Amino acid sequence: MIDLQGPTEFYDAYVFDMDGTIYLGEGLLPGAKRMIEELHRRNIPVRYLSNNPTKDPQEYSEKLARLGLPTPVDEIANTVVTTVRWLKAHHPDATVFPIAEAPLIRALDAAGIRRSENPEEIDIVIASYDRTFEYRKLQIAFDAIWFHKRAILITTNPDRYCPFPGGRGEPDAAGIVAAIEATTGATLHANMGKPEGAMLEAALAGLDVDPAHCMMVGDRLGTDIGMAVNTGMVSALVLTGDSTLAEAEALDEAHQPTFALDRIDHLIPSAARAELGWSDDD
Numbered sequence: 001m002i003d004l005q006g007p008t009e010f011y012d013a014y015v016f017d018m019d020g021t022i023y024l025g026e027g028l029l030p031g032a033k034r035m036i037e038e039l040h041r042r043n044i045p046v047r048y049l050s051n052n053p054t055k056d057p058q059e060y061s062e063k064l065a066r067l068g069l070p071t072p073v074d075e076i077a078n079t080v081v082t083t084v085r086w087l088k089a090h091h092p093d094a095t096v097f098p099i100a101e102a103p104l105i106r107a108l109d110a111a112g113i114r115r116s117e118n119p120e121e122i123d124i125v126i127a128s129y130d131r132t133f134e135y136r137k138l139q140i141a142f143d144a145i146w147f148h149k150r151a152i153l154i155t156t157n158p159d160r161y162c163p164f165p166g167g168r169g170e171p172d173a174a175g176i177v178a179a180i181e182a183t184t185g186a187t188l189h190a191n192m193g194k195p196e197g198a199m200l201e202a203a204l205a206g207l208d209v210d211p212a213h214c215m216m217v218g219d220r221l222g223t224d225i226g227m228a229v230n231t232g233m234v235s236a237l238v239l240t241g242d243s244t245l246a247e248a249e250a251l252d253e254a255h256q257p258t259f260a261l262d263r264i265d266h267l268i269p270s271a272a273r274a275e276l277g278w279s280d281d282d
């Protein structure tokens with residue numbers, strides 16, 4: 001059963017998705033600011049995660065600050081961070097072909113990871129959310145994977161689309177993965193975003209906490225809540241973004257969020273909210 005009332009206790013750390021959870025477009029969602037400030041006041045660690053590889057963590061830090069939530073850059077992890085971290089740990093000497101925008105390319109270069117567009121020397125094709133995707137890039141990936149039979153395929157994130165305010169969106173990395181899989185017959189080797197645990201490792205790096213006592217909060221069942229399920233975290237689906245309560249209820253119990261909340265500030269237990277004098281109209 002999904003709990004619709006909200007938690008009655010605080011957890012050891014809170015991990016937040018950003019888009020559709022903390023903000024939508026350039027606006028904070030109702031209750032987000034006072035909720036985060038209350039966690040800070042209680043000295044509870046807060047971390048932010050995004051599957052979006054088209055921004056640097058620094059850009060998220062600046063955006064959160066602009067919206068009134070100043071956040072150090074090391075409290076933010078996105079798939080630029082997890083992809084570079086994974087390559088350095090598992091394939092430090094590989095030559096990669098990133099189908100990606102500038103933030104990931106900058107981070108690969110900064111980490112000393114070799115890049116190439118020559119299919120004869122590419123070991124790893126990184127399919128990403130790339131709004132400069134074109135036939136030429138598909139051909140390079142195709143040659144490296146299918147013709148030269150040497151490259152593996154990984155992705156930064158498995159999202160189908162990136163939501164915008166008002167219901168529109170943009171095709172995301174899943175479309176690029178699908179194009180490469182469909183033409184080469186290859187299957188994806190690894191995913192650097194939610195719902196995989198690599199993302200949580202990056203988020204909780206440096207914190208001495210047990211994921212079972214940490215709260216994951218997000219608006220997408222497949223990625224945010226999926227990661228919580230995969231890593232044994234407590235989870236809250238906020239109904240301010242992508243997934244609906246009906247979709248959550250249709251899942252088998254093992255894949256359901258612990259909580260589903262209309263407002264993100266319902267993460268603060270109701271007794272504490274009453275003490276603070278919060279109302280849902282604020």
Ligand SMILES: [Mg+2]
Nearest residue numbers: 017019020219
């Ligand atoms: Mg989201």
